Amino acid sequence: MIRILRSPFSQALTALAVAAAFPAAAQQAASADTITLGAAVSLTGKYSTNGKNTQDGYELAVKRINEMGGVKVAGKLHKLKVIYYDDESTSARGAQLVERLIRQDGVQFVLGPYSSGLTKAIAPVTEKYGIPMVEGNGADRDLFTKGYKYLFAVLNTSDYYLRSAIQIAAENTKMAGKDPAKLKVAIAVENDNFSKDVRDGVEEDAKKYGMKIVVDDKLPPELNDMSATLAKVKALKPDILVVSGHAKGATLAVRQVSQAQVYVPMLALTHCDSAQIAEKLGKAAEYATCGSQWDRHLAYKDKWFGSADDYAKRFETEFKYDPPYQAAESTASVLAFVDAFERAGSLDKAKVRDALAATDLMTFYGPIKFDKTGKNIAKSMVLYQVQGGDYKVVAPSKWAEAKIVFPAPPWDQRK
């Protein structure tokens, strides 16, 4: 019941009641001492897991900032508020909704949606209206080649998710006295923006080491079974199997690889933490390697939340689950806005935009500094491996908690 009480339905009812009672108040978004941000996130549809993470991340940031008094702009304190719409995980809706936020709700600052595809659909709209958008969930490289001026991303582009997996495999092979060019790579990614960009990054790095790509499948988005691809993997015996398909792809891959006893020395995934593979799939997830934007064990700190681990603890008490990186980067997006408001000393969208472009900020999520195209160049990705039922950072070496196990032991030698 608690779930239902906290659900959007009660919020919607409240909104409805408020709108009915005070039509004027509901119409006017930016009242005197409130800064209103707008966001279209996926509350229903295929991205709703990660869409929820995104919303929770935004909400926690807003709560924390308001708790601390608010945002100080030109000597005056302002509270933060976010208007949400549900884009139903479809890009057509996303673009329409952002326009609605801007034109009907009068929102001047937009927070990103979940997923690259939706960000791609929204960016032309915010660009057109000259509305700054800070996002933490659209990682496709393509977004940063279009010359957008109002788009800022706190995260690393998606081609970086699994580059380090290829790299670490190559290094370990070299150390074992073998030739990394002999490694074979199998790729199975969901047929969408994000995963195809992950794939391209892997392909580029694999080529650099002279590795051969033996399987290159694109999985349909209503993916429920990948046994055909796994049959191929079994026959071709690659050294690295790369699977990317949001939370669903990660769960499915771990589960079917173990069930069909497909042996690969390295299984490289994305979205392991939001899919909670170690918690939910137990031994089957052991030795899976995952690219991630953030981890609670990293030693970053800020004035809002303290350390990364403090953030994670706060998040857990609020929302009763471990924060996946999708939530952390959403929180960081709000922080980037807050920092820019304070430095701009104004709520003029052009001034805020310029302040954003000059961001040089340390957060619990990592350093944020945007290049000309709007992507964060100060932060790097981390790579985990599931070891003993827990996610251990194995790369980059600066943060590594454990050494990677590569090649992973064959199935019959695992207990």
Next chain:
Amino acid sequence: MSSLTLLYDAPALWLQIIADGILVGAIFALVAFGMALVWGVMNVINIAQGELVMLGGYVVIYLAKAGMNPVLAVPLAAAVMFAFGWILYRLVIFRIVDKDLFISILATFGLSILIQQLANEIFGANVQSVQSGLGSFIFADGMVAVGKVKVLALAVAIVVGAALFFFLGKSRLGQAIRATSQNARAARILGIDTDRVYALTFAVNAAICGAAGALVAMTWIIHPYLGLTYTLRSFMIVIVAGLGNIAGVLFAGVGLGVAENLAGFVFGAEYQTAFIFALLVVILVIRNLLLRRSRRYLK
């Protein structure tokens, strides 16, 4: 086509692909049994079929969380879904029994959206699954591995098929169901409570879907939006096999599973779905052309 040479070089792969296909197909066949039953008896095409599967999956997930062995939870999932089906009939389905088929398609489509979204709110959108703890059978030096749950799925499909066959053919209640499907009015005149027969039919369908969902939760994954996959596949199977042909449904289901897996292997996974739906259209058109020779058409 490198995939084809691969099949030639490693014949054991055939075994793996076909085994996987048969076992996926068995689950499709289970769902299709239910669809054929409801269609044949009540003249209702149930688009919310996949949602019943999804709910069955959630029942097992929650039972397993409560500490129950998921394999033993399969019949319980069926029982819970039987009750759910009965209630659903009393609330909505009874209104569409005597209506145009198209009305039933649209109404159950609305129901499917409703159930999906409620599941999203109640269970959350997270992908969930249950560990059956059964492991896999390994053949041919590890080249072929078959999950034991999948074999269980095939067994359940065969048992359900056989049970349906005997239930409809021999029992009193089965005879009442058949009588109602042949001529509801006459059945009513002869004292059969057709409303009860319909409720029972729909509930049995929901129970079968529930069992299928339980198996899906142990083999693959459960999330609120998986329904359409099962609805469309089961529909295809019923069309190919025809109504009232229980063995045909099983074979068509298995055949579909194998065809789909082979297509995914040979053409690449991105064409798997497109292939299956193109195949559906082709099957329909060909069946129709064959009938046209005798100036009849599919109905």
Next chain:
Amino acid sequence: MSARTAALYSATLAAAIAAPWLAPEIVTQLAFLWLMILFALTWDILGGQMGYNSFGNVVFFGIGMYACAVVQRDSGLGYYAALFAGMGLGALLAVATAGLLGPAVLGLRGHYFAIGTLGLGVAAGDLAAAIEYIGAGSGMAPPLYPGEVGASQRFFYFVLMALAMATFAFLRWLYSRRFGLALNAIRDDEDKAEAMGVHTTRYKTVAWCIAAFFLGLAGGPVGSLVGFIDPRELAFAGSTFGVWMVLMAILGGRGTIWGPVIGAAIFHLTQELFWTYLLGWQRVAMGVLIVAIVLFFPQGLIGWLRHTWPQRFAAQEMK
């Protein structure tokens, strides 16, 4: 046309033309309203007048959208030239597809036709998502409209308005000819119609081509209006647009000319309201609405009006 009807039509036209200036914030939603009207009208050619319930009409819409986007990308023409050339090509390809598939698929009857076309819709979306030339799963982004902020919505509003009105006018004319009667004859009893000498296959195919033509034209502007083409969610959106067109026509009253228009307007308005006020639950409300429409209004609003006030509505409604 009586004076009253003429006055009604001109008032509607004037309101439609003034709308972008009266309500500038919701121009996009209004543009989509015209699209919904076009969807419902074109669906009703087969679904209402001819009795063939298609779930696959989105195929033509998607083809039109992609064809237009490709022309805009590759032709090197100016913005307007490329857009209109693209729309033309889109319509042409859509009609060609309908003409080729028609004789085979329209041989199916009843729900087999419904499900066959549903299969076509899903297969088309998945194929589009596998073809690299049109961006595959990453979709395509049509070029931006050259005007200032807000002008693009207005422009596409008028394009879609013109298309919807043209569809309406054409269908009104069409249904008053022998062609309309032939379609109705097929709906009422196809075998008898054939026995009477109606070339049913030819009529059915031509009717489908007409629907394809208008849908193909509409694809391009919608792609440009939204700004991002996703293969399964916008172009070949079978589970949304594909089903909505059916529901809108049924809600208003199938087999009439005004039914789809009214149905589309009510449906679109309700949906926008749900979406604004029932955040996260809008699809639950939608599911309830669909079930309610189908269970309680299977004849549609027009059918209900005629049934309730026969003397007022039955005679006036034109076929």
